[in-house]
Each structure stands twice: as C-alpha cells, then as structure tokens.
Amino acid sequence: MENRNYKGYLYLIPAVVFLGIFLVYPLFDVFIYSFEEGYNFASQTHRGIGFYNYGYVLRDPYFLQALRNTLILVIITVPLSTILALMLSVALSSIPVLKDLFQTIFFLPYVTNTLAVGLVFMIMFRKTPYSDGLMNLLLGVFGMSPVDFIDGPYAAKMFVLCFYTIWIVLPFKILILTSALAGVDEHLYSAARIDGTSKARIFFRITLPMISPMIFYLVITGFIGAFKAYSDAVAIFGINLNSAGMNTIVGYVYDMLYGDSGGYPSYASAAAVLLFIIVLTITVINLLVSRKHVHYS
Amino acid sequence: MEQNAVTNRISVPDRILKILTWAFLIFWGILVLFPFYWMILTSIKSYGSYNAEYVPLFYASDPTFANYAEAFSAVPLAKYFLNTIIFTVVTTALMLGVITLAAFAFARLSFPGKDLIFLLFLSLMMIPGELVVITNFVTITDWGMRNSFQGLILPSVTSVFYIYLLKENFEQIPANLYYAAKVDGTSDLKYLFRVLCPICRPTLVTVTILKVIECWNSYVWPRLITDDANFFLVSNGIQEIRENGFGRENIPAMMAAVVVISIPLIILFLAFRKKIMAGVARGGLKG
Amino acid sequence: MNVVFDHVTKKFPGRGKNRHDEVIAVDNFDFEIPDGKLVGLLGPSGCGKSTALNLICGLLTPTSGRIFFEDEDVTSLPPEKRGVGMVFQNYALYPHLTVEQNIIFPLQNLKGKDRLTKEEMKKKADETAALVQIEKLMERKPSELSGGQQQRVAIARALVKLPRVLLLDEPLSNLDARLRLQTREEIRRIQLKTGVTTIFVTHDQEEAMSISDLIVVMKDGAIRQIGRPQDIYDDPDDQFVAQFLGTPPINVFEGRIENGHLCIGDEQVLEWTGGTPAEVNIGIRPEGFIVDENGPFTCDLNSVEVMGRDVSVVCEHKKLISAPRVRAVIDADDSPDKDAQKVRFSLKPHKVLVFDRESGARIRPEQ
Numbered sequence: 001m002e003n004r005n006y007k008g009y010l011y012l013i014p015a016v017v018f019l020g021i022f023l024v025y026p027l028f029d030v031f032i033y034s035f036e037e038g039y040n041f042a043s044q045t046h047r048g049i050g051f052y053n054y055g056y057v058l059r060d061p062y063f064l065q066a067l068r069n070t071l072i073l074v075i076i077t078v079p080l081s082t083i084l085a086l087m088l089s090v091a092l093s094s095i096p097v098l099k100d101l102f103q104t105i106f107f108l109p110y111v112t113n114t115l116a117v118g119l120v121f122m123i124m125f126r127k128t129p130y131s132d133g134l135m136n137l138l139l140g141v142f143g144m145s146p147v148d149f150i151d152g153p154y155a156a157k158m159f160v161l162c163f164y165t166i167w168i169v170l171p172f173k174i175l176i177l178t179s180a181l182a183g184v185d186e187h188l189y190s191a192a193r194i195d196g197t198s199k200a201r202i203f204f205r206i207t208l209p210m211i212s213p214m215i216f217y218l219v220i221t222g223f224i225g226a227f228k229a230y231s232d233a234v235a236i237f238g239i240n241l242n243s244a245g246m247n248t249i250v251g252y253v254y255d256m257l258y259g260d261s262g263g264y265p266s267y268a269s270a271a272a273v274l275l276f277i278i279v280l281t282i283t284v285i286n287l288l289v290s291r292k293h294v295h296y297s
Numbered sequence: 298m299e300q301n302a303v304t305n306r307i308s309v310p311d312r313i314l315k316i317l318t319w320a321f322l323i324f325w326g327i328l329v330l331f332p333f334y335w336m337i338l339t340s341i342k343s344y345g346s347y348n349a350e351y352v353p354l355f356y357a358s359d360p361t362f363a364n365y366a367e368a369f370s371a372v373p374l375a376k377y378f379l380n381t382i383i384f385t386v387v388t389t390a391l392m393l394g395v396i397t398l399a400a401f402a403f404a405r406l407s408f409p410g411k412d413l414i415f416l417l418f419l420s421l422m423m424i425p426g427e428l429v430v431i432t433n434f435v436t437i438t439d440w441g442m443r444n445s446f447q448g449l450i451l452p453s454v455t456s457v458f459y460i461y462l463l464k465e466n467f468e469q470i471p472a473n474l475y476y477a478a479k480v481d482g483t484s485d486l487k488y489l490f491r492v493l494c495p496i497c498r499p500t501l502v503t504v505t506i507l508k509v510i511e512c513w514n515s516y517v518w519p520r521l522i523t524d525d526a527n528f529f530l531v532s533n534g535i536q537e538i539r540e541n542g543f544g545r546e547n548i549p550a551m552m553a554a555v556v557v558i559s560i561p562l563i564i565l566f567l568a569f570r571k572k573i574m575a576g577v578a579r580g581g582l583k584g
Numbered sequence: 585m586n587v588v589f590d591h592v593t594k595k596f597p598g599r600g601k602n603r604h605d606e607v608i609a610v611d612n613f614d615f616e617i618p619d620g621k622l623v624g625l626l627g628p629s630g631c632g633k634s635t636a637l638n639l640i641c642g643l644l645t646p647t648s649g650r651i652f653f654e655d656e657d658v659t660s661l662p663p664e665k666r667g668v669g670m671v672f673q674n675y676a677l678y679p680h681l682t683v684e685q686n687i688i689f690p691l692q693n694l695k696g697k698d699r700l701t702k703e704e705m706k707k708k709a710d711e712t713a714a715l716v717q718i719e720k721l722m723e724r725k726p727s728e729l730s731g732g733q734q735q736r737v738a739i740a741r742a743l744v745k746l747p748r749v750l751l752l753d754e755p756l757s758n759l760d761a762r763l764r765l766q767t768r769e770e771i772r773r774i775q776l777k778t779g780v781t782t783i784f785v786t787h788d789q790e791e792a793m794s795i796s797d798l799i800v801v802m803k804d805g806a807i808r809q810i811g812r813p814q815d816i817y818d819d820p821d822d823q824f825v826a827q828f829l830g831t832p833p834i835n836v837f838e839g840r841i842e843n844g845h846l847c848i849g850d851e852q853v854l855e856w857t858g859g860t861p862a863e864v865n866i867g868i869r870p871e872g873f874i875v876d877e878n879g880p881f882t883c884d885l886n887s888v889e890v891m892g893r894d895v896s897v898v899c900e901h902k903k904l905i906s907a908p909r910v911r912a913v914i915d916a917d918d919s920p921d922k923d924a925q926k927v928r929f930s931l932k933p934h935k936v937l938v939f940d941r942e943s944g945a946r947i948r949p950e951q
Contacts, residue, residue, distance in 0.1 A: 007485070008408030015399035018455040019421060026432030027424055033431065088325055091318045104570055105326050108333070110577065111566040113514045115532040116555040119539055120336040123548055134335070134353045167329070172577065179578050187676035190643055195690035195745065196664030199314075205689075209680040228427055231516050239540060250427050257431055258521050268431050276428050295680035 033269035046266075053270035062242050063271060066252040069233075072158060073165060073248070074226040081166045082218055085173035090203070092174070093181045103178065110171035118164060118235020125149035125160050125236075150237065157237070157246055165232050169225060173218050180214035181207070212294045220286050227279050230254070249275045336559075340364050340552035347549050364553035371547075373526060374554055377534035384449055384519075384530055385512035389505055391454040396504070399460045401489045404467035405475055415464075421457045434521050444525040452518065459504050462579070466500040467493060503576035506569055513562055531558040585654050585748045585781055587640060589613040592649035594635055609635040611805040613649070617783060617798070622775045624792035625785045627802035628828070633785045634753060636802070640783065641668045641751050653748055664693070666749075669742030669780075673754040675734045677726040683737050684709055684722040690745045712744045716774060732763045739774065750775070752784035756791055768795050789829045793817065801825050818934070823865060823944035826937055827906060832870050832896070832913070834937070836906035839866040841947075846938065848903050853881040854931050856938075858950025865905070865939045872935025873897070873912035875920045879930035883910055888922050895919045899927060 033039065034054070038047035057063050092102055109117070124134045127148035136146035149156045184207065192202050208215075230250040233241055241247035242255060249271060256268035339347065341360040368374050402408070403415050433452050442448030470493060478488045494501065516532035523529060529537060535558065538551055566573055594610040609632040617623050625633040638644040639651060642663035650659045658666050678686055687709040691700055700708070713719045716736040726734055735755065742750055755771060756764045772795040775782045786792050792799050793813040801808045801816065801824075809821045820826040826834050837848045841859045845852035846866055853866075873881075875897070883899035886909060897920060899910040912929065914920075920927045938947040 006408055008402040008406035008411065011398040011402035011406065012414070014395040015418075015455050015460065018395060018451070019418075019457070021436070022433055022452040022455070023421055023424055023429055026429035026436075029432040030428050087321065091322050094318055095322065102322055102326060103574070104567075105329055107570075107574060108329055108563070108566070111510055111562045111573070112559055113532060113535070113562065115514075115516055115535045116559050117332055117336075119535060119551060119555055120332045120339075122539075123339065123552070124332065124335055130348060131351050131353065137352060167332075175574055175578050185674070185676060187672045187674055188678060190663075191670065191672060191676040191741075192689075193643070194641055194663045194666075194668060194670050195741075196693040197689075198693070201693065206678060209678075212680075224425075228425065234516075234536065239536065253427060253431070254517065254521065257434055265431050265435055272428050272431060276425060279425070 030269045030272055033266050034273045036266055039264075039266040053266045054274070057267055057270045057274065060267075062247060062255075063249075063252050065242075065245060066247040066249050069158070069161075069246060070227060070229060070248045073162060073229055074223060076158075076162045077165045077169070077226050078219065078222040080162075081169050081173060082215065082222060084166065085170055085177055085218070086215065088170070088174050089177035089181055090207070092178055103174075106174050107171045109168055110175075114168060114231045115235045117168075118232060121160065121164050121167075122150055122236050126151065151244075154245065157244070160236055161233055161246060164236060165226065165229060168232060169222065173222070176214055176218055177211065180211040184210045209295045216286070216290045216294045220283055223282050223286065224279055227275065227282070249278075333559075336552045336555050339549055340556050342549050344547055344549055364547075364549040365557070367547065367550040368553040368557060371550065372534070372538055372554070373529075374534065374557065376527065377529050377531045378558070380528060381513060381530045383446060385509055387446065388450045388453055388512050389508045391450065392456060392459070392508055393501065393505065395455050396460045396463055397489065397494065397501075400463035400467055401485075401493065403460070403464045405472070405493075406485070418457050418460065422461070430518065430521065433518075437522055442522075444523050444528050446528070448522045449519055449528065449530075453512075453515070456508070459508070462504060463497070463500060466497045470496055499572075502569075503572050503579075506565065506573055507576050509565065510562060510573075534558075586619045587617040587749060587781065587783070588652040589615055590650045590652065592639060592646045592651060594632075594639060594644060595647045608805050610639065610646075613807060615800070615807065615810055617781065620779050620781055621797040622772065622782045622795060623784070623798045623800065624796035625783065625800050625802060626789060626792040626828075627787065629787055631802045632805040633787075633802050635805075637670075637751050637753055637783065637785050640749065641670050642666050667745075667747055668749045668751055669745065669747030670751040671735070671738045671742050671753065671755055673757060675726075675738040675758075677734055677737055677741070679726050681725075682722065683713075683718065683724050683726070683729070686726070686737055687712060687740050687744050690741060694745075708744055709740075712740045715743065715777065716740045716770075731759050732767055735759065735767060736770075739771075743774075743778065743780070747780065750778075750780050750782040752782065754786060755784055756786070756788070764791070771795060790831060793829065801828065803828075820937065821946050823867065823939040823946075826867050826939070826946075830869065832911045833906065834867045834869050835904060835910050835912075836865050836867045836939075837901065837903045838905055838941075839864055839903065841938070846936065848881065848901075851880055851882060854933060854936055856949055859938075859947060862947075863941045864947060865941055865944075867906075867937040867939065868931060869935040869937075870896075870911050870913040872932045873914060873929045874932065875914055875918050876928055876930040879928040881929045881931060882926055883929070885920065885922075885924050885927045888919060890916070892916070897927065 035049050035051070036046035037050050037052040040046070088106065092099060092106075095102075127133050127136055127146055127150075132140070132146040133149075135149060139146065147153065147156045149160045151157075188206055188210070189202065192206055197205070228250050229248045233246050233248055233251060237244040237246045241251045247255070253268045253271045253275070256264045256271060338355070338357060341362065341364070342350075342354075342357045343359055343361045343363065346358055399418075403411065403418075437443060437448045437452070440448075442451075474492065475488060478492060483491075514532060515530065516536070519528075519530045519533050520536070523533065526534075526537065535554065538554055542551070592610060592613040593608065595606040595608050598605040598607055611632075613636065625636055627633050635644060639646055642658070642661060642665075646659060650657055652658065653666070678689065681689065684706075688705050691705045691708060694700060709722075710719065713722060716739050718733060718736045718740060721729060721733060721737070726737065729737065735758075739750075739752075752771070756767055759767055768791055771782075771784070784796075796813055798810065799813050799816055800810050803824055809816055809825045816825060817829050820829065823836065827836065839846055839848040839853075841847075841856055841862050841864055843852075843861075844856055846854045846856045846864075848866060883901045886898045886900055889896040889898060891913075893916060894913050895916050897912040897914055899912070900908075901910050904910055938949075939945065940947060
C-alpha cells in the first residue's frame with residue numbers, strides 16, 4: 001500500500017508502553033538482579049557481580065525442598081492428568097446423549113476460584129481433634145486408619161496437592177481433547193470399520209495419531225503449568241508453605257521476594273531464572289521427542 | 298424382527314464397555330460436583346452442629362443462613378467484593394482499549410517495521426509471568442503504589458495473546474470495507490469503533506469474559522502488592538479469612554464466604570457457557 | 585457376486601422441529617445387482633443413493649427388509665464381516681500413514697488363519713498398487729498426492745483385501761473436469777480387470793451413462809428405472825428420468841394428442857398411432873430436430889451457437905415448460921439462416937417422447 005506513514009505507531013503506543021515497563025524491562029532486569037550480590041532493598045545498592053545468589057539458592061534447604069516438591073508434582077500430575085483427560089474425552093465423545101451436561105460439569109473447576117475451592121478441599125481432607133474429616137470417613141469404609149492429609153505425613157499431603165492440581169487442570173485438557181476428537185474426520189472411522197479394524201486398533205492407530213498434536217500441546221503446557229504450581233498449594237496448606245514443607249519453586253520465589261522470609265529480590269531472581277532454565281530445558285526435550293511421534297497435518 | 302437387526306449388533310464386550318464408559322463419566326462428574334455440594338452443605342450448617350459432628354453428616358440437620366450474615370459482618374467480605382469488581386472492571390476496560398488499538402494497527406494500518414514489531418510482540422508471549430513479577434514488584438514499590446488500585450491494575454492491562462486473537466479477527470473482515478470507509482471520508486478511529494468493533498463483537502465479548510475470569514481469580518500479584526485489607530481482592534480475602542479467620546475457627550462461615558465469591562463466576566459461566574468454552578479452546582491461558 | 589435388495593426401507597427420525605416426522609431415505613428397494621457388473625446409482629442430491637450405498641456396506645441397517653450377498657443374508661452383519669471395499673467421497677485416507685501403510689492397513693486386521701506375514705502383505709500391497717498404477721508413490725503421505733492419486737490409493741486400499749463388492753461414493757466429484765474423464769475410464773478398466781461387482785453413487789448422469797453396465801435412477805428414495813444406459817436414455821419410463829438424462833436436456837412442451845397427431849399449439853407436429861385424445865407433455869430430444877423449410881413445427885429463432893461439428897439452434901416457443909429456451913442440436917451443414925425470424929423443423933419420431941400431464945408416466949405409441 002502506498003499509504004506508508006507513521007500513524008500506526010500511535011495506535012501501538014499504549015501497548016508498547018505497558019509491555020515495555022511490565023514485561024520487557026523486567027525480563028532483562030531479573031537477570032541483572034540475579035547476578036547482583038548482596039543487594040540491599042532499602043538503599044538499592046549491591047556489593048558486586050557474580051554467581052553468589054545462584055550458589056546460595058542452590059544450597060538453601062528450602063529451595064531444594066521446593067524443587068523436590070515441584071518435581072514430584074510434575075512427574076505425578078502431568079502424565080496422570082493427560083491420561084485421565086484422554087480417557088474422559090474419549091468416553092465423552094462416545095456417548096450419544098447428555099454430552100452437553102457432562103461437558104458443562106467437567107468444565108466447572110476451570111471457572112472457580114482456586115483459593116476458594118482449595119479451602120473446601122482442605123476441610124474435606126483434614127483431620128482435627130474434633131473430627132477425622134470426610135476423607136477419613138471414606139477411608140474408614142475400606143478399613144484404613146485415619147490420616148491427617150493437611151498437617152500429617154508427607155505422602156498424604158502430596159496426595160492432596162496432586163489430587164487438587166489434577167482436579168483443577170483437567171477441565172482445560174478435557175476441553176482441548178474433546179474438540180480435537182470432534183475434529184477427526186468421521187469417514188476415517190467408517191473406513192476403518194469396513195476394513196474390520198478392532199476398536200483398540202482404531203484408537204491406537206487412528207484416533208491417537210490424529211490428535212497427537214493436541215496431546216503434545218497439552219503435555220508441554222502441562223509441564224510448564226505444573227512447574228509454576230503455587231496457588232493450589234497455598235489454597236490447601238496456607239501461606240506459610242515452608243513450614244508446611246509443601247513449598248514450590250514459584251512459592252520460594254515469592255517468599256524470597258516478600259513475606260516472612262522476604263526482602264531478597266536477588267535470591268528470588270536467581271530462583272526464578274533457575275525455574276526458567278528448567279522449564280526451557282524440559283520444553284526443548286519435549287519438542288525433540290515429539291518430532292518422532294507427533295503427526296502434523 | 299426389524300428391530301433385531303439393530304440390537305444384534307451390540308455384542309457383550311461392547312455392552313460392558315458402554316456400562317464402564319457411563320460409570321466412569323458419572324464417577325468423575327460426582328468428583329467434580331462434590332466439593333461444590335460440600336461447600337454449600339457446610340455453609341448452611343450451624344456453627345454448633347458442624348463442630349458437634351465427629352462423623353460429618355451428608356445433610357444439614359438444621360439448615361441456617363446465619364453463616365452468610367456472619368460472613369458479611371465479621372469480615373469485610375463486601376469490601377473485598379467491591380474491590381474485586383472495581384479491579385476487574387477497570388482492568389478489563391483498559392485492556393480492551395489498549396489491545397483494540399494495537400490489533401487494529403497490526404491488522405489494517407501500514408507502517409515501517411510492522412512485521413518485525415509483530416514478531417517481537419509474539420515472542421513476548423513466551424515470557425513467563427513468574428520471571429517478571431519480581432521487577433514489577435520493585436517497580437510498583439518504588440512508585441509508591443503498593444496498596445493502591447493503580448498498583449493492582451497497571452501491570453495487567455495488556456495481553457499479547459488477546460492482541461493476537463483480535464488481530465486475526467480484524468483481518469478476516471474484508472479490507473474493501475476499510476477502503477470504502479476511507480473513500481467516504483471516515484477516519485481510522487471512527488472506522489475502528491463504528492464498523493470493526495461492532496462486527497467483531499463476538500471476539501471482543503469472548504476476550505472480555507476470559508479477562509473477567511482471570512481478574513476475578515487473580516491471587517499472586519494482589520497478594521504481593523497489598524497488605525492492607527482495604528485493598529484485598531476476594532482471593533486474598535479468602536486467604537486472610539483462612540489465616541486469621543472469624544476470630545475463632547468458624548468453618549461454616551468460611552464456606553459461606555467461599556460460596557458467595559464462587560457464585561458470580563458460576564453464573565457468568567452458565568450464561569456464557571458456549572462462548573467461554575470456545576474461547577478457552579481457542580487459546581487456553583490458564584497454563 | 586450379486587447383491588439383492590429384498591423390500592428394503594430405511595427411515596431416519598426427523599430432527600429439531602420435525603422430530604416426530606420420519607424421513608424415508610430409501611423406500612421399498614427391491615432389485616438385484618448382477619454379478620461382476622459396474623452399476624451406477626444415479627439421482628439428484630438427497631435422493632437416498634448414499635443411504636443405499638451405506639446399507640450395502642453395513643454402516644447403516646435397514647428399518648425393514650433384507651439384503652443378500654448371493655444367498656447369504658447380510659442384513660444384520662456388521663460392516664467388517666461383509667467383505668466389502670469402500671471408497672469414500674473424500675477418500676478418507678489416513679493422513680498420518682504413508683500410501684503403503686494405508687494400503688496394508690486392512691490386511692493387518694485379518695486374524696486367525698487369514699493372518700498374513702509381513703512379506704505376504706507387502707506382496708499384496710505391491711500387486712494392488714501396480715493395478716491402480718501408484719507403485720512409485722508408496723512412500724509418500726496422502727497430503728503429498730494430487731486428488732487423482734489419492735483416489736487411486738483409496739481404490740487400492742478398498743481392493744487389497746479382495747472384497748466381494750466394491751463401493752464408490754461420488755468417486756469423481758472431488759476431481760477437476762479433465763481428471764474426471766481420465767479417472768472414470770480408469771475405474772472402468774480396473775473393474776473389468778478385477779471383475780469385482782462394483783457399485784458407485786453419482787449425481788452426474790453423464791458419468792453414470794459413460795461407464796456403467798447398469799444404471800439405477802432414483803428420486804425421493806424410490807427407484808424410478810433400472811436398465812442399460814442407452815435403453816434408459818432411449819426409452820425412459822417417465823418424464824423425470826427423461827429430463828434427468830441427457831445433455832443438453834430434453835425439451836418438454838405442453839401439447840395434446842388429437843386426431844392421430846401430436847399437437848403443440850396450433851401445429852400438428854407428428855403423426856401418432858393410437859391413444860385417446862388427451863392433454864400431454866411432449867418431450868423432444870435436442871438431436872430429434874431436423875431443419876426443414878416445410879416442417880410442421882415452427883419456433884422463433886433466437887440464436888445459433890456454433891459448437892464445431894454441430895450447431896446449437898436456440899429458439900423460443902411459448903408452450904415450452906422445461907427451460908426458458910428450446911435447444912436443438914443440428915449438423916453444422918444443415919444450419920438455418922442466422923438472421924431468419926422463424927425456423928421450421930420436422931421431428932425424428934423415436935426422439936419424441938410423450939408423457940401423461942398429471943403423473944409424468946410415459947405414453948407409448950400403439951404398435
């Protein structure tokens with residue numbers, strides 16, 4: 001077009017200003033922070049430049065605990081939620097009636113306030129001197145002795161966290177997979193049926209490859225999301241995650257920044273950069289692995 | 298005889314599979330709905346009867362709405378509500394303005410370096426929020442905006458993803474419409490707000506709803522930037538209630554508060570179910 | 585192997601507002617498709633021809649009636665047990681598999697004693713690929729093929745398991761005009777070579793006429809006529825069939841039988857033996873006109889379109905009801921004067937077809 005002028009920039013100014021201040025500048029700044037040793041918040045001065053902050057974070061038992069918690073959470077919830085979502089979506093696609101109703105119900109957790117519903121999970125799972133709680137009532141039916149899921153053994157606490165995380169992330173995955181399934185050409189199934197293909201073979205040889213890009217997308221976003229877990233943990237175990245032994249990497253970042261142990265943006269930055277590096281590495285590995293197994297049309 | 302032709306088809310394994318399918322769906326449906334049932338149930342149990350139940354009851358023996366009154370009187374729940382509404386409305390409105398202008402520039406205007414700038418914009422989508430929140434915290438603190446609406450709102454009034462979404466939609470509207478408007482002497486701004494926006498209303502509505510959900514549920518940033526209960530949003534309010542409670546640990550009142558803050562979004566969801574689900578399927582933000 | 589429809593009816597429940605009205609897609613089909621023939625199911629869209637095809641392959645089950653392959657009742661057999669091969673309109677090739685994997689796919693489903701070794705499968709796939717001439721494309725993905733090549737792969741996949749019947753749903757509709765001509769001859773060649781009973785669905789009468797041994801003309805779920813293409817064209821049973829077959833289409837006029845003549849307007853256009861006086865519709869094939877200065881049938885000349893060997897004489901006549909204009913195809917040497925106001929024709933008797941005004945049924949002259 002001959003109408004090449006600079007008016008377009010005018011329209012971009014608001015977006016550029018906001019993105020510049022709150023997204024681009026902080027991106028560079030966080031790396032600078034992470035290398036500034038002995039940063040003092042009040043005077044905004046630092047002693048020197050180096051890797052001290054990283055060293056400190058990597059030796060901090062709270063960070064290592066947060067790292068361990070996050071890794072366990074990722075390893076358990078990402079595969080489990082993806083498989084569960086796949087099973088539910090396939091089941092959902094196969095029923096002739098009530099599809100809309102189930103879809104609506106399954107989607108509900110997506111629109112709820114994580115903190116609010118987390119509180120409900122907390123009271124369902126916890127054990128107090130006055131009551132063993134709902135979950136233990138259920139366990140009692142199977143002859144198991146009551147456990148405090150909120151303030152008790154590590155495995156029990158991890159179970160609740162994983163369960164709640166899956167409960168929260170499933171709606172998105174079900175939604176993506178059901179629309180992916182609906183997008184598969186119906187004729188492919190007809191063709192396979194005429195050729196006498198068994199249901200299992202149709203699923204593994206046709207359905208799965210056809211929706212593999214979406215599954216892969218969910219695995220990647222699932223990894224990224226699970227590595228950034230935080231609100232779910234706060235919702236169930238409260239703000240002081242370190243003392244509950246249930247902190248996550250993101251929780252560690254925020255606690256370093258602000259909170260009872262806060263006031264150390266340099267340590268927070270170093271931890272955030274470490275998290276970023278971990279997520280990036282995992283994503284790249286995922287991309288490499290997927291090359292072989294994902295069908296792109 | 299005629300009917301047999303159809304029923305013959307369903308073999309025994311198929312029938313078992315069918316039953317399992319339904320059982321599985323219903324099982325997960327219950328698992329999803331149960332926490333909602335439990336929070337409503339608990340919210341109508343009286344303080345006394347709740348604490349008297351060593352074995353939790355699945356029904357309320359003496360339903361009461363007193364907890365709702367307690368939730369609004371003992372903690373400033375109404376204030377949290379109001380704050381959240383102000384935060385949500387202002388953030389969403391500002392964002393709509395910012396992204397509409399940017400999307401229009403990318404979709405219809407021509408200026409040097411457009412493609413490069415757009416590419417840079419897109420690459421911004423990959424920056425994780427956790428990485429930039431530290432500096433933003435320092436920035437807002439330096440600006441003296443802690444415990445203020447400006448501090449809450451400013452960092453979240455742009456979204457590269459929504460700019461992208463809207464730009465795609467704007468581009469689907471035939472360029473001829475734009476040229477026709479130009480020939481008629483319509484200014485760019487007038488064309489944008491009088492022609493383009495009305496045509497692209499469905500996308501704008503979707504973006505609005507998704508942003509409202511995001512605002513209503515935001516927790517991390519408000520928690521960092523506010524410690525004065527006068528500026529708490531509902532998420533922070535809930536956490537505050539949980540930590541410091543109603544003076545004593547009043548679970549039924551807590552659940553009443555939880556019900557109250559959950560209801561607006563559930564109503565919004567039921568009203569715009571198709572739009573919300575389609576919007577989320579298109580872009581999925583809650584990673 | 586022959587396919588027999590024994591009083592087959594298929595109804596679908598209505599949808600939405602018409603939930604309580606049933607739609608009859610196939611209405612009391614009762615005919616036999618003979619062994620080893622290429623049969624075209626022909627009709628306008630929505631006439632139930634695709635439903636009929638799906639009934640044969642088993643994707644649908646009839647509401648009433650039975651379907652036989654030879655003597656075997658297959659009515660309630662699921663598709664995989666019928667031994668049919670099907671080529672879908674959009675080919676339904678598995679996009680993530682190579683051409684070779686697509687062709688082998690049906691063979692991998694065989695179980696028990698039918699099970700093949702990898703070498704046997706490969707051999708069969710290669711043979712079938714050679715038959716449809718796609719040997720060089722075996723390693724490609726469907727997205728890397730042209731429409732015509734995809735079509736061949738789909739046919740190969742349907743043929744590889746040696747089906748008892750080969751079904752093709754609108755096989756040519758996704759191809760461009762030139763490829764269509766080529767492909768329909770290809771289908772004919774493959775069918776003759778394999779000898780497999782082949783049934784295809786089409787809405788294009790030219791396509792059906794050109795390659796079928798037998799045509800089944802359908803309308804509104806019912807069979808209107810079955811026969812060899814030329815027989816149906818020359819001797820249609822009713823006005824619908826006459827109008828559906830032939831390009832350019834037949835010209836239909838309002839007319840009468842009167843005094844041993846067919847009359848259009850005031851003119852007695854042709855002698856007619858037998859038949860009581862009646863109001864009828866008179867159809868004249870475009871090739872049934874002869875330009876004749878003394879001819880009995882007069883039209884207002886509109887234009888003369890040169891088509892090469894032939895010319896198309898376009899006229900107007902106020903009794904014409906099938907189209908806005910009369911179209912006659914004449915040998916170029918006999919072309920009338922372009923600037924004339926009127927043109928007179930005499931008619932070839934066997935190209936003139938008479939139908940009942942009300943029912944559209946054919947009225948044949950008495951011998």
